[in-house]
Amino acid sequence: MDQEKTPDHPQFRLPDPALVTRTMSEVAERGQRIVTDFLKRQAESDSTPDPLNIGGAFLDMTARLMANPARLMQAQLGFWQDYLTLWQNTARRMMGAETPPVIAEDPRDRRFKDEAWRENEVFDFIKQSYLLSARYFQTVVGGVEGLDPKSAQKVDFYTRQFVDAMSPSNFLLTNPEVLRRTAETGGENLLKGLSHLLADLERGKGRLRIRMSDDSKFRVGENIAVTPGKVVYQNDLMQLIQYAPTTPTVLKRPLLILPPWINKFYILDLRPRNSFIRWAVDQGHTVFVTSWVNPDATLAEKGFEDYMQEGIYDALTAIEQATGENQVNAIGYCLGGTLLATTLAHMAAKGDTRITSATYFVTMTDFAEAGELGVFIDEEQLHCLEERMQKHGYLEGREMATTFNMLRANDLIWSFVVNNYLLGQEPFPFDLLYWNDDSTRMPARMHSYYLRHMYQQNDLVKPGALELLGEAVDLRRIKVPSYLISTREDHIAPWKSTYRATQIYAGPVRFVLAASGHIAGVVNPPDSGKYSHWVNESLPPDPEDWFKGATELAGSWWPDWHRWVTALNKDQIPARVPGTGKLPAIEDAPGSYVKVMATD
Known part of the structure; x- marks a missing residue:
């Protein structure tokens, strides 16, 4: 059988040279304009260095964490024990043995829906390493005693934001679906993704405004909001x-x-x-x-x-x-x-x-x-x-929308980063997400x-x-x-x-x-x-x-x-x-x- 054409080994092809040349030319021109406009607006802004007031909460959390080193050491020991077990199980899997997962993803977690996260030993190891690290981070910050409720809530929330951002599914070299698509298209998915990224930066005038739906497919009063x-x-x-x-x-x-x-x-x-x-x-x-x-x-x-x-x-x-x-x-x-x-x-x-x-x-x-x-x-x-x-006399619509999206970052931010920028796909025309992006x-x-x-x-x-x-x-x-x-x-x-x-x-x-x-x-x-x-x-x-x-x-x-x-x-x-x-x-x-x- 021709190995290059099997599903596990897709045929690799080089991208169209004309597409590469055209894309990189657009990147240079559009990127320069986006950066120039963004820096100009930042120079005109007098925004504070920590507008979300995160630093104080994490500083307080760190001080209290260091005051109880025994609890931190206990969490670290548990983490390393689990990690050692994961190494051993992965080695046994590579030798053909069946091993139970040290930590399993939530069945509802769409980040790991691709079968390679379970069937391939390397990607299963990457996934479980991430899940163990995520659990460790959240256990440590969640176990800090003495924080006032507001600071504790803030630390927990932004720790989860960080953990979600670090998911291996969000990166080219650790996402099996993206690697497969890159091999199949000769990297054209990444060129398209780069074009999508620039378009979203232009839409946001220098700030990333991720397109969640194909908004060209909807018109208010024509195919949505049409009740007479x-x-x-x-x-x-x-x-x-x-x-x-x-x-x-x-x-x-x-x-x-x-x-x-x-x-x-x-x-x-x-x-x-x-x-x-x-x-x-x-x-x-x-x-x-x-x-x-x-x-x-x-x-x-x-x-x-x-x-x-x-x-x-x-x-x-x-x-x-x-x-x-x-x-x-x-x-x-x-x-x-x-x-x-x-x-x-x-x-x-x-x-x-x-x-x-x-x-x-x-x-x-x-x-x-x-x-x-x-x-x-x-x-x-x-x-x-x-x-x-x-x-301005008003709150910008995107600021409120960004806040709501952060409450469900994996569904409303990172899934679109993967789809639009890494897989290079157009967003699906979805009426609910079109409405979500039509901010006020x-x-x-x-x-x-x-x-x-x-x-x-x-x-x-x-x-x-x-x-x-x-x-x-x-x-x-x-x-x-x-x-x-x-x-x-x-x-x-x-x-x-x-x-x-x-x-x-x-x-x-x-x-x-x-x-x-x-x-x-x-x-x-x-x-x-x-x-x-x-x-x-x-x-x-x-x-x-x-x-x-x-x-x-x-x-x-x-x-x-x-x-x-x-x-x-x-x-x-x-x-x-x-x-x-x-x-x-x-x-x-x-x-x-x-x-x-x-x-x-």
């Missing part, structure tokens, strides 16, 4: 979209959806097959959605109160004009849910009853345990962030208020600690029925933190936990047949007790929510057509606000 409807109202902060009915009769109470303004609303309207908005319309809801503006410097002074007034209150007034109804069901997603809860507490203080039920998608109101996002919230980092926002800016005043009063000081959960629009806010005065959907693998709004709201609201509460994460667990249509959810009619104070008594049900939670909300009021009326009420149509959905990109 009309913009019926707009102000400085939002456009209000009313969607066209698909049923002859509709529920009397309209449905108002408040997405987060950290992202664009069409996460709930990606494609017809996974659109929550379209599904809700098909169930007979008259759906209204706030499409938030992508703010620029002219909106720098817009604050949290403005989002309450120009977001929820103006939307309620507009809905009444459009439909004649002064009572609605409301949904808030993530930060939109925090806004909804805050406004409901304000409405309770005023005796305003226009919102008759509240649904919260993965929403935190008690930020005492805010998860890994808390790593980025301390006085030093907030001060640095506020200084940057004051220069944050008005400086609003974002500073939100981070300080919610995340840092946790004022929202303290009765009367916040005064907004002339009223003291107390979440315990919220008496409307509440439906809370959280997700078990949420890195942004941990479900045990969102569960705390069940002990706060005064009205009846239903808590449902879905499988998967912050996005996939929410955007999970019934037809997909994916992910389960848990229900429990009782609401004990401890979320673990709730989970122990919960029943797992197959599939999407959407039908459970629909049964819950329609049980509150089943009254039906003839379908409402957008633009036929007292509010004329301004333009077709999805409107113009959502099409403004952070780079425009």
